[in-house]
Amino acid sequence: xxxxxxxxxxxxxxxxxxxxxxxxxxxxxxxxxxxxxxxxxxxxxxxxxxxxxxxxxxxxxxxxxxxxxxxxxxxxxxxxxxxxxxxxxxxxxxxxxxxx
Amino acid sequence: xxxxxxxxxxxxxxxxxxxxxxxxxxxxxxxxxxxxxxxxxxxxxxxxxxxxxxxxxxxxxxxxxxxxxxxxxxxxxxxxxxxxxxxxxxxxxxxxxxxxxxxxxxxxxxxxxxxxxxxxxxxxxxxxxxxxxxxxxxxxxxxxxxxxxxxxxxxxxxxxxxxxxxxxxxxxxxxxxxxxxxxxxxxxxxxxxxxxxxxxxx
Numbered sequence: 421x422x423x424x425x426x427x428x429x430x431x432x433x434x435x436x437x438x439x440x441x442x443x444x445x446x447x448x449x450x451x452x453x454x455x456x457x458x459x460x461x462x463x464x465x466x467x468x469x470x471x472x473x474x475x476x477x478x479x480x481x482x483x484x485x486x487x488x489x490x491x492x493x494x495x496x497x498x499x500x501x502x503x504x505x506x507x508x509x510x511x512x513x514x515x516x517x518x519x520x
Numbered sequence: 521x522x523x524x525x526x527x528x529x530x531x532x533x534x535x536x537x538x539x540x541x542x543x544x545x546x547x548x549x550x551x552x553x554x555x556x557x558x559x560x561x562x563x564x565x566x567x568x569x570x571x572x573x574x575x576x577x578x579x580x581x582x583x584x585x586x587x588x589x590x591x592x593x594x595x596x597x598x599x600x601x602x603x604x605x606x607x608x609x610x611x612x613x614x615x616x617x618x619x620x621x622x623x624x625x626x627x628x629x630x631x632x633x634x635x636x637x638x639x640x641x642x643x644x645x646x647x648x649x650x651x652x653x654x655x656x657x658x659x660x661x662x663x664x665x666x667x668x669x670x671x672x673x674x675x676x677x678x679x680x681x682x683x684x685x686x687x688x689x690x691x692x693x694x695x696x697x698x699x700x701x702x703x704x705x706x707x708x709x710x711x712x713x714x715x716x717x718x719x720x721x722x
Contacts, residue, residue: 441539441543442539446602457542486594514533
């Protein structure tokens with residue numbers, strides 16, 4: 421019987437998982453859009469995005485648009501790979517649970 | 521499987537699926553552009569009929585382009601950029617620039633006449649509407665493409681007066697009515713989506 425995979429703890433948090441999944445469907449997204457889609461608070465969202473950034477899963481760009489500050493997040497290639505691996509691990513674990 | 525619950529894993533899988541779908545959902549609004557350009561065409565037609573035809577079209581089209589850019593950038597600032605959004609912008613910007621350059625050149629050389637103008641506009645707008653409708657899977661927009669193609673064919677075979685009337689009717693259906701319909705549909709869609717939003721915690 422093959423060894424069951426470990427779930428990546430950086431992605432496993434529900435909000436971080438939701439954020440990575442959201443970012444996988446767009447090229448880049450603004451902080452306020454992510455906040456609206458997840459219904460999270462500014463503080464919590466900022467903290468979770470920082471964890472993803474520190475892991476190298478998202479990249480941040482700060483700029484001014486029409487003199488207003490804008491923080492844009494986009495998923496990096498390691499982030500995309502990590503999410504793919506996480507989904508594979510989930511499927512393996514679920515398969516093992518069904519078999520048991 | 522340790523202490524990880526099967527249901528929790530299933531929930532996470534469905535969370536991933538729903539968030540990916542949410543991110544890919546097109547949130548862009550296009551209805552206003554159809555309405556704006558419909559009004560712009562009518563202004564240009566009216567201005568050329570009763571004023572100065574040499575400057576009516578170029579000035580109105582440039583003003584329409586600037587307005588579209590300004591309003592579009594304000595709306596886009598709130599939404600993330602998606603591949604679909606960029607594809608839509610590429611189609612319409614490309615078509616708009618081609619049409620503008622061609623019409624200016626035909627106007628300068630004096631080779632622009634009503635039959636040709638309506639046929640060219642019908643062909644270009646028909647093509648752009650058809651391409652957009654296929655990408656967005658929007659049947660109503662494909663109906664607009666069909667109307668523009670019909671206008672294109674009709675303009676070639678009818679008199680000058682009738683070609684002008686066909687152009688006005690096509691603008692009314694494919695720009696004004698379709699624009700209003702699009703804005704109402706987008707507003708309804710956004711209300712439904714706003715009601716679907718939930719909160720996630722770390």
